Amino acid sequence: MNQQKQSVKITTRIFIPICMFLIGIVFSVLGFKQYGFWDHEPKPGFFPAIFGIVLMVSSVLAFMQVIHETEKVEYHFCELEVIIGAAMLIIGSMIIGMIPMIFIYLFGWLKIMEKTPLKTCIIIMAIVGAIVIGVFVMWLQVQFPWGLLENVIG
Amino acid sequence: MDNFRLLGQGFLVALTPQNIGAALLGAVLGLIVGAMPGIGSLAGVALLLPLTYKFNPATAIIMLGALYYSNMYGGSFSAILLNIPGDSPAVTTTLDGYPMATKRKRPGQALMTANMASFIGGTIGILILTFTGPGLAKLGIKFGPSEMTAVLLIAMTSISWLVGENPIKGLVITAFGILAACIGMDTLSGAPRYDFGSMHLLGGIPFTPFVIGTVGFAQVIKLANDRQKDDKERSENAVRTKLSIRGALLTAHDFKRLLPPAIRSGLMGTFVGVLPGAGATTGSFMGYAMQKKFKSEEPMGTGAIEGIAASEAANNAAAAGAFAPLLALGIPGSGTGAVLLGGLMMWGLQPGPLLFQNDPDFCWGLIASLFLSNLLTLAIAVAVIPFLLKILSVPIKYMIPIITVVCVVGAYSTSNSMYGVVVMFLSGIFGYLLDKNGFPSAPMLLAFVLSPLLENNMRKAFILSGGSVSIFFTRPITLVLMVVFFGLIIASLIKQMPSKRLTASAKKGIAGDDAASVKPSQQ
Missing domain, CATH: 1.10.287 (Helix Hairpins)
Structure with a gap:
């Protein structure tokens, strides 16, 4: 760009x-x-x-x-891209839940914005997933939102 | 000499295999909790507290004390490497830690400085606690509302007028931070204020998401500009940082620079920690503000070792100092102290003046374990430096989505609601706009965190005096502090006037480390 x-x-x-x-x-x-x-x-x-x-x-x-x-x-457009990306992550978390949205956001950003090889995408997603699920969900027992899916499942 | 004997007995308690294991576990967990943005020592101690129910009290408090203590170390990791303070006491560490790691290309030394300063500050704090703990607690209790008001005014004035070279912009942003903290319930009367009919605003603006956004997410937005430059640098220079402890070692000159601010801040931080309600955050802000009054080899805010040392030594010393009123008077110095107080009661102990007499093994075992924890944490913190440095070797283009996720998750985990995430997002954009337009954000954070304390103490002081301002000038301690406060203002005004620095900095639009930021034309 x-x-x-x-x-x-x-x-x-x-x-x-x-x-x-x-x-x-x-x-x-x-x-x-x-x-x-x-x-x-x-x-x-x-x-x-x-x-x-x-x-x-x-x-x-x-x-x-x-x-x-x-x-x-x-101001630069690339700065706005980061803001839009984060906004989509937040809005998506309210719709399909935060954890699924984190993986979608990571994959989307790395693959579409940065043209990252698939292997690197998977490694980064695995590390972030381990931190989010291992530390926040399993150890700290943070109840992340499931958005509208919560209503469907529940 | 009696204290030496009692401390010796304390070491006998602390150095059992079970208690060493507890201290080690607490230290490791504290480092992790401290490094994770948004969790902080309060959540860490609160989460571990139920697990210690079946422990004997000494082992339990040793583990929680180690966690609390090492949390102060861990907070600096993400502050230095990612510009996201792991917890609120590490906010000032970002001011010099991140520039030293990135712009000065000395990330290992920045981490080592933080670790060494934490150790020095912590050791000073524990030594003072050992020999003067009960006495210090009694002095702390003499600080009533008027004295606390004066202390807080000094803290706010020092940082807001001196972060960046533009006092007017600092004042604007400090006043804004104070008003932002007024949103929600009035803490004295319980009346709702400035909620504008919003249920969320009734609870106020949550501090941690606010900090994560203003410092962390704002940084991510700015990082977007550095992507291409980073790629180019990487292709030209494959190895950026030495991934070894040896490569992170401080030179004798670095250590000489680190030592005086660490000792000064260690002494002051301990005293701030003793003050009821002040805590490690106030300690680190005051330590950093005090360092501004002394000469630094490099300008503060541009990656000065002195800045990191002052901030880190003060917050570790304050964490140690906070144990004095907790044990001797049963008065917690911070939120974490309040949870520890709950723990003491849960284990059947009654904190107060008699605790040192009735349960000497417990008290002195805890103090001895703090020495042990300090040493263990330093060893672990130094050992993990090579692994931490690897974070900096991750290309910026990958760091942007990763840090965004950490900001979102951290903001959610502290508030357990999407409101916290939205606050983080909006404050991130606000912090980015402030930075772009030459307004420093650090004074806003300081004002935001200290404002409730200032308001409570100021109003209580006026209630006590029947509305007379004489309370600030008739009590000896308050009078001395108010003289210092007005002296700081006058000194800053005199400093600004002759050289017309104000106009010069206005033309440049400099604030904080903005001057060293990457120019867009480099893209």
């Missing part, structure tokens, strides 16, 4: 202080109005309201700083 062609130049640097400022507003307003700030003693809104204000003030300072930053932030 040619990542030079796929790189997209977007300046997202300013969005973080803006989002943080909005979060600060939400936390301080709710802290003061809804949860209570002070009534003879600190109420549940006391602490978040204070730090909401700290976040707002620091976000304004950070915004003034980042608008002078000239360096572009570059």
